[in-house]
Every structure is written in C-alpha cells, then in structure tokens.
Amino acid sequence: LTDPKGDCPSSVNNGVLSIAVPAKNHSLCAETGEMDAPRFLNPISGDFIAQVRIAGNVSHRGKTTSSRFGAYHGAGLLAWQDARTYLRFERAAVIRSDGQALHYANLELRREAKVVSSVGLRIPDQDTFLRLERRGVLTYALVSTDGYRWTSLEPLDAGLTRDIQLGVVAINTSTEPLNVIFTGLEVFKSQARRPTP
Amino acid sequence: MNAPRVLRSIDADFIVQAKVSGNLRHVGRRTSGLSVAYHGAGFLIWQNAGNYVPLERAGLVREDGRTVHFANFELHGNGEVVVKSMEIPDKDTYLRLERRGDRASALVSPDGSHWSCFDPIGARLSREVKLGVAAISTSTEPLKVVFSELELYTGEPKRSQEIEHNERLLAAGAGASYPRRAGSGSRVSNPEGGIPCVAWCPRRSSWRRSRAPIEPSQRREGSGRRTTYGGA
Numbered sequence: 001l002t003d004p005k006g007d008c009p010s011s012v013n014n015g016v017l018s019i020a021v022p023a024k025n026h027s028l029c030a031e032t033g034e035m036d037a038p039r040f041l042n043p044i045s046g047d048f049i050a051q052v053r054i055a056g057n058v059s060h061r062g063k064t065t066s067s068r069f070g071a072y073h074g075a076g077l078l079a080w081q082d083a084r085t086y087l088r089f090e091r092a093a094v095i096r097s098d099g100q101a102l103h104y105a106n107l108e109l110r111r112e113a114k115v116v117s118s119v120g121l122r123i124p125d126q127d128t129f130l131r132l133e134r135r136g137v138l139t140y141a142l143v144s145t146d147g148y149r150w151t152s153l154e155p156l157d158a159g160l161t162r163d164i165q166l167g168v169v170a171i172n173t174s175t176e177p178l179n180v181i182f183t184g185l186e187v188f189k190s191q192a193r194r195p196t197p
Numbered sequence: 198m199n200a201p202r203v204l205r206s207i208d209a210d211f212i213v214q215a216k217v218s219g220n221l222r223h224v225g226r227r228t229s230g231l232s233v234a235y236h237g238a239g240f241l242i243w244q245n246a247g248n249y250v251p252l253e254r255a256g257l258v259r260e261d262g263r264t265v266h267f268a269n270f271e272l273h274g275n276g277e278v279v280v281k282s283m284e285i286p287d288k289d290t291y292l293r294l295e296r297r298g299d300r301a302s303a304l305v306s307p308d309g310s311h312w313s314c315f316d317p318i319g320a321r322l323s324r325e326v327k328l329g330v331a332a333i334s335t336s337t338e339p340l341k342v343v344f345s346e347l348e349l350y351t352g353e354p355k356r357s358q359e360i361e362h363n364e365r366l367l368a369a370g371a372g373a374s375y376p377r378r379a380g381s382g383s384r385v386s387n388p389e390g391g392i393p394c395v396a397w398c399p400r401r402s403s404w405r406r407s408r409a410p411i412e413p414s415q416r417r418e419g420s421g422r423r424t425t426y427g428g429a
Contacts, residue, residue: 188350
C-alpha cells in the first residue's frame with residue numbers, strides 16, 4: 001500500500017482489502033500536487049479487464065478539507081502510468097450546494113498533470129461493482145450493482161502506455177472519515193498479442 | 198451434434214468477446230423434424246456432449262412464418278436445460294461470454310461498448326473446458342457467418358467458496374441483490390436427454406416465453422443518465 005501520509009490503516013483478509021482514510025485531505029490530483037490518497041497497485045502489461053466491488057461509507061455529509069475541491073469520498077480502480085498520467089474510476093459522493101449528497105461513478109483521466117476527461121454517471125448509494133477494461137486503443141468503464149448487469153460510460157482513448165500499474169485507490173476530502181472495503185477484485189489479462197499504445 | 202465449431206482448451210476463468218456478422222435472419226424452412234428453422238452463431242463452452250453453454254446470435258422462423266432475431270443463452274447440464282433469450286436488432290452483434298467461478302454470464306451489444314445483460318446462469322463445469330465458436334443451421338437457407346474482433350481475457354480460477362463468500366457479502370449489503378427477471382428464462386427438463394441441441398424444441402418454447410416485454414433494467418444500451426461532475 002502506498003500511503004504518503006502514513007495515516008491510513010489497511011488490512012487484507014481473505015481477499016478483502018479494507019482502508020480507513022481519516023478526515024484530512026487525501027486527494028489524487030496531479031494538477032494541484034495533492035497526491036496523498038492511499039493506493040494499492042500492481043504492474044500489468046497490455047489489455048485487461050479488472051473489476052472490484054466497493055463497499056463502505058462512500059457517503060457523507062462532511063465539509064471539505066481541501067482548499068480547491070468540495071467534500072468528496074471516492075474509492076475505486078486506478079490505472080497508473082506515472083504521477084502525472086493516470087486514470088481514476090471511482091464510486092463517489094460529493095455534497096452539492098443545496099447540502100444534498102450526490103452519488104455517482106466518477107471517471108477522470110489525467111495526462112501530463114492536466115485533467116483531460118471527467119465524466120460521471122449517477123448511481124444509487126449502495127455497494128457497487130466497478131469494471132475497467134483496456135481493450136486496444138479504448139478504455140471502457142462500467143458500473144453495476146450486482147457484478148453481472150453493467151451500465152457503460154462512454155469509452156475513452158486514455159493513451160496510457162502498455163506497461164502500467166493497476167489497482168485501487170481511496171480518496172477523502174471530507175471532514176468525515178472514509179472507511180472503504182474492496183472485495184472480489186478480479187483481473188483478466190488479454191491473451192491476444194495486439195499492441196497497445 | 199454436427200454443427201461446425203472451433204474449440205480450444207482453457208482451464209481458467211475467462212471473458213471472451215467477438216462480433217458476429219452474417220445472415221442470421223432467414224426465411225428458410227426447417228431441415229429438422231424436431232426443430233424450427235434456425236440459424237445461430239456464437240460462443241460455445243464445451244465440457245462434453247451433455248454439459249455445454251452456448252451463446253448465440255440467432256434467427257428462427259416460427260410456425261406462423263414470422264421471423265425473429267434474438268440472442269440465445271443456454272446451459273445444458275446433466276439432462277437439464279436453462280434457456281434465456283433476448284430480442285435484438287438484426288445487425289452485426291457483439292457477444293460476450295464470461296465464466297467467473299461457477300457462473301456463466303452473457304452480454305450482447307450493438308457496438309462492443311454498451312451491453313444488454315442476461316441474468317447469470319449457475320454453471321458447475323469442470324475446471325478445464327473447451328471454448329470456441331459454433332455455427333448452427335436447421336434451415337433450408339444456407340448460413341454464412343463471420344466471426345471477427347475476437348478478444349479473450351483470462352483470470353485465475355475462482356474457488357467456489359470465494360464466490361459464495363462474495364455473494365454473502367453482497368446479500369448483506371444495503372439494498373444489494375441479484376434481481377431476477379420474472380419469466381426471463383425457463384428451466385426445462387430434457388425429456389429425451391441427449392437429443393442434439395439444434396433439434397430440440399425448448400429453444401422455440403423459450404422464445405415464446407421471451408415475448409414478454411423486456412424490462413427496462415435489461416435495456417442497458419445508452420439508458421444511463423450521463424452527467425459531468427468534478428472529483429477531488
């Protein structure tokens with residue numbers, strides 16, 4: 001586990017990864033240099049399909065701990081080329097201006113420390129399966145409540161290199177702690193020899 | 198059991214996907230005494246002649262002459278058959294078949310990006326099976342099918358207890374469940390066990406069942422509301 005601030009206890013038990021992110025700024029935003037979110041990554045090469053189930057309190061009513069962003073809870077998959085270029089796909093919750101929580105799947109691509117794509121899809125506040133697929137030039141993000149029926153976001157050309165790191169991340173910029181549980185992580189690797197960028 | 202197929206061995210969980218093109222829709226008469234006129238092409242998980250899982254883009258001609266075009270997902274296991282079908286447009290179709298643990302799931306898409314999903318089927322197949330494509334015709338009209346854009350992804354074999362553990366967690370979650378589509382499929386005993394699948398009537402009867410409107414939850418193509426938000 002990469003835990004830049006060293007204040008995010010985690011445990012792995014029977015395939016279940018738990019991470020507790022305290023009520024301090026733990027973001028992963030290269031454009032502002034805030035890169036303190038705990039993440040767990042492994043190398044991967046070529047095309048893949050990865051899926052994980054997100055449980056926990058990705059739901060909050062806290063105030064923001066960031067000077068730049070609103071109060072946010074997010075947890076999900078992370079495709080990491082380097083600290084300036086990476087793709088986040090998270091089950092997320094923010095507090096709107098009217099004080100209500102907004103729950104959504106959040107797909108953000110950063111390239112050379114700039115946000116080049118940010119797309120959301122409203123989802124219910126419940127345990128959520130996220131799936132990220134790198135298939136050739138395009139990357140696909142899908143969300144599901146049961147791990148079998150999927151709703152797709154529009155595919156994007158992430159432009160990541162062939163060799164990256166893939167894993168999970170937990171982000172908190174809320175005054176409420178985030179306790180997230182990742183289960184059922186599955187990674188399928190391509191058997192084709194098709195080149196990727 | 199004389200449909201042409203191309204199979205390879207595999208001993209892991211997998212996700213396989215391909216585009217199926219060709220004249221699946223047809224107006225031919227049947228060439229089998231036991232089945233309607235049928236064209237089908239798609240994936241096949243094959244353990245043996247009594248245990249296999251096909252997922253096909255299919256077209257058939259009903260007895261009243263009406264032609265129908267659908268995706269057909271079946272489990273043949275130990276003398277029983279589970280049949281699920283879903284009406285789809287008559288055009289090039291992407292099929293995706295997944296084996297994850299003891300479940301097989303199937304998805305259908307017009308573009309390879311947005312999927313309509315079948316309910317998963319419990320498929321207690323052996324660890325090592327054969328996987329490939331098959332083309333089936335019981336019509337007087339020849340079937341010419343093209344498989345393209347084949348993609349295969351493999352994972353680690355998942356233990357049954359791990360699947361069950363995850364499902365217990367899922368069942369305990371707030372509001373999470375495996376919703377079941379009423380009338381979405383049928384478990385049918387095969388009265389003549391061993392009758393070739395291409396010459397068996399449940400496919401036709403399953404189609405009749407599937408004429409009930411498809412629930413909105415099954416219509417995933419572009420149905421999601423998409424908005425843009427900022428993240429942290």
